[in-house]
Amino acid sequence: MGGFSRLYVFLYNNMKHLVKAFHLVQKHNIQFYLSLSRF
Known part of the structure; x- marks a missing residue:
């Protein structure tokens, strides 16, 4: 039991x-996509 x-x-x-x-x-991915969508 202890091991379990x-x-x-x-x-x-x-x-x-x-x-x-x-x-x-x-x-991080959301921030990356947001920064990409600004361009």
Whole structure:
């Protein structure tokens, strides 16, 4: 049981990092497209 919960916490922490990175990339892409559309 302990190993399973450790794995779960590991996956959960990775998901938080992945989601944060995904949002950062999305925000960056939106700013990029906005700057492109100004021209």
